[in-house]
Amino acid sequence: MSRGSSANNSRVARSKGVPFSKNPVLAVRLPVWRSRVVLFVLFFAFAALAARAAWLQGLSTQFLQKQGEIRYARTLDLPATRGKITDRDGQVLASSVPVKAIWAIPDDVQNAPADKLKELAQLLGMSNAELQKKLDSDRGFVYLKRQVEQDVADKIVKLGIEGIQTRKEYKRFYPQGEVTTHVVGFTNVEDVGQESMELAQQKTLVGQPGSRRVIKDRLGHIVEDIESIREPHDGKDLTLSIDSKIQYIAFTQIKEAVEKFNAKAGAAVVLDVHTGEVLALANYPTYNPNDRSKLTGEQLRNRVMTDTFEPGSSMKPFPVVMALEAKKITPHTMFDTGNGAMVIADRVIHDTHANHTIDVQTVIQKSSNIGTTKIAMLMTPQDLWEMFTKLGFGQQPKWGFPGAVAGRVRPYKSWRPIEHANMSFGQGISVSLIQLARAYLVLARDGDIIPLSFQKVHEAPHGTQVISPKTAAEMREMLEMVTLPGGSAVKAQVPGYRVGGKTGTAQKFIGGRYSHTKYIGNFVGMAPMSDPRFIIAVMIDEPSGPLKYGGDVAGPVFSALAAQALRAKNVAPDSDLTHIIIPESAAQENM
Amino acid sequence: MSGKINLVLTALLVGCGLSLVNAQYQARHLFIELERSQSKARQLDIEWSQLQLDQSTLGKHARIEEIARRDLTMTPLTAARTQYLTTEGSK
Numbered sequence: 001m002s003r004g005s006s007a008n009n010s011r012v013a014r015s016k017g018v019p020f021s022k023n024p025v026l027a028v029r030l031p032v033w034r035s036r037v038v039l040f041v042l043f044f045a046f047a048a049l050a051a052r053a054a055w056l057q058g059l060s061t062q063f064l065q066k067q068g069e070i071r072y073a074r075t076l077d078l079p080a081t082r083g084k085i086t087d088r089d090g091q092v093l094a095s096s097v098p099v100k101a102i103w104a105i106p107d108d109v110q111n112a113p114a115d116k117l118k119e120l121a122q123l124l125g126m127s128n129a130e131l132q133k134k135l136d137s138d139r140g141f142v143y144l145k146r147q148v149e150q151d152v153a154d155k156i157v158k159l160g161i162e163g164i165q166t167r168k169e170y171k172r173f174y175p176q177g178e179v180t181t182h183v184v185g186f187t188n189v190e191d192v193g194q195e196s197m198e199l200a201q202q203k204t205l206v207g208q209p210g211s212r213r214v215i216k217d218r219l220g221h222i223v224e225d226i227e228s229i230r231e232p233h234d235g236k237d238l239t240l241s242i243d244s245k246i247q248y249i250a251f252t253q254i255k256e257a258v259e260k261f262n263a264k265a266g267a268a269v270v271l272d273v274h275t276g277e278v279l280a281l282a283n284y285p286t287y288n289p290n291d292r293s294k295l296t297g298e299q300l301r302n303r304v305m306t307d308t309f310e311p312g313s314s315m316k317p318f319p320v321v322m323a324l325e326a327k328k329i330t331p332h333t334m335f336d337t338g339n340g341a342m343v344i345a346d347r348v349i350h351d352t353h354a355n356h357t358i359d360v361q362t363v364i365q366k367s368s369n370i371g372t373t374k375i376a377m378l379m380t381p382q383d384l385w386e387m388f389t390k391l392g393f394g395q396q397p398k399w400g401f402p403g404a405v406a407g408r409v410r411p412y413k414s415w416r417p418i419e420h421a422n423m424s425f426g427q428g429i430s431v432s433l434i435q436l437a438r439a440y441l442v443l444a445r446d447g448d449i450i451p452l453s454f455q456k457v458h459e460a461p462h463g464t465q466v467i468s469p470k471t472a473a474e475m476r477e478m479l480e481m482v483t484l485p486g487g488s489a490v491k492a493q494v495p496g497y498r499v500g501g502k503t504g505t506a507q508k509f510i511g512g513r514y515s516h517t518k519y520i521g522n523f524v525g526m527a528p529m530s531d532p533r534f535i536i537a538v539m540i541d542e543p544s545g546p547l548k549y550g551g552d553v554a555g556p557v558f559s560a561l562a563a564q565a566l567r568a569k570n571v572a573p574d575s576d577l578t579h580i581i582i583p584e585s586a587a588q589e590n591m
Numbered sequence: 592m593s594g595k596i597n598l599v600l601t602a603l604l605v606g607c608g609l610s611l612v613n614a615q616y617q618a619r620h621l622f623i624e625l626e627r628s629q630s631k632a633r634q635l636d637i638e639w640s641q642l643q644l645d646q647s648t649l650g651k652h653a654r655i656e657e658i659a660r661r662d663l664t665m666t667p668l669t670a671a672r673t674q675y676l677t678t679e680g681s682k
Contacts, residue, residue, distance in 0.1 A: 081640075084640070084643075091646075091647055091650070092640075092643045092644055092646070092647040093647070095640050095643060095644050095647075096640070097637070097640060097641060097644065098637060173644050175644055175647035175648040175651065176647065176651060177651075179651075179652075179653070221623070222622075222626055223619065223622070224618075224619070224622055244652065245652065248652035248653065252653075252656075495669060495671060496673070564667075567668065572675070572677075573675055
């Protein structure tokens, strides 16, 4: 551009007179279609953008939102903890603690350096070969070890081996171990109850896991919730009726007795007379629920609940109670038991001593088979059978304990006379120890029967009257005599307290006949007599020493158990007798 | 006149926008704090049950008895060695 001086044909800016389109390029007139093309192209481009935008925003929103969500939204599982099991005072008997399961993607792990794998094997507590064997798998997922404790799992994660992952799970711990295991039971690796209360209360113990949808940022921090949280509901805690002090006492006493009498097994159960709660239930042999690798069926067996046996003499109070109730006898009715043998049909019933003519109280005190038979014969088989049924014998227990057995009382129509007699002293009828203990509850209470409970009871249950309070009191008097000098179970006496009970010794029924070497000794008693608080039933299976009778093997266990339990519960003594001298030869009892 | 209204509305709009930003910022902060507290609560819960377990394990009657017998040389009480006191009125 030049500042032309006199170029008239050029256009000049009016104000300053500067010519600006002298340039020949500008002077050229462009064809109209070119600008149209540009306009059209631009318009088309915008239209394409608009269409694309409409497509994204309008038609494929759902898909895109979903894709977006996948990139930032996460669903978190909120696990629920299995409820705790505690004893009646809140001491923990079973509790779940979070642990880790270690799993691997075998193909990825194979590339890991050997020294790291060695370290891993060490942390997992297995040999190198074992670990390799687990990793030698075609599957894409292999559990290396489950229920690894948190600190070990942290160390494994720190090793940073590719393909090793952890998963949160729970492990159940049983701090009281072998002592309470037959009541508490245990769970498997999936946290599902397998035995006893863990199994019975599975539904309430197990929780309801929840979940929540959240937005996570790149670093994995939760930014916000997208949807409302589905709250997890932890399992309910379970308060058992067990008193861990009494449980421990029962367990140690049973253990001691089984070892002392060289018995095959032993069991004891303690009931609360007022509420029907099971305060203790001990078995020996037992097992440690925290380490079940060497568990045997013998150890697992809950002899209180699932074993039945012929109780022997401890059954005697019931026919007598019945005859008292029917007013056929009084505690002082005399019976002639002769010289210790009595023939029924073609069988002979024996007493260990000739008792001659004795009253009903003495029949119980000396445990006379003949006396009891004569009393039972005053009643019809049907009456006896009905009594047994009312007391719960032969009835399926409904106390929510898995595996509890009904025992066996044959229908009265098929009883032969000898069976009628046998039944009165506890032969030909099979019961579980807990059934026997529950029947004694009727005698300890005022003649009513109540349901038993393995969970803490808050209000006293209502019972069904079976016998009158007067009859129950009369029988209690007789049961106390059993433990006094002259009775068949003087070894069951407790210093400082009045106690009562009945021994039983049954020959085991093996292969269709009664064994003469294998016995079950039992004792069921109550204490203190002035106001019964506990029913204690003890059973010793196959004592193999010189002592086999219930009064000799189970009686002392009862005595020690009752003494310690009464003291532990601060029960005031009701007897001034604090020194007890047990006579050398206690009155021999019958089977 | 309409220019003035526009000015006021613009100022209002900007104000609202800023307060929204601030509110969102506060919400995030509170949320993070909530998360942290909740995870701490969970941690404490776990610790609590662990401690309960420990208490139960260490308070095992078997352990107490062993220590009492061995370290403290205690012996079980018998009725013969006990003096019972009764309060006035009760027998």
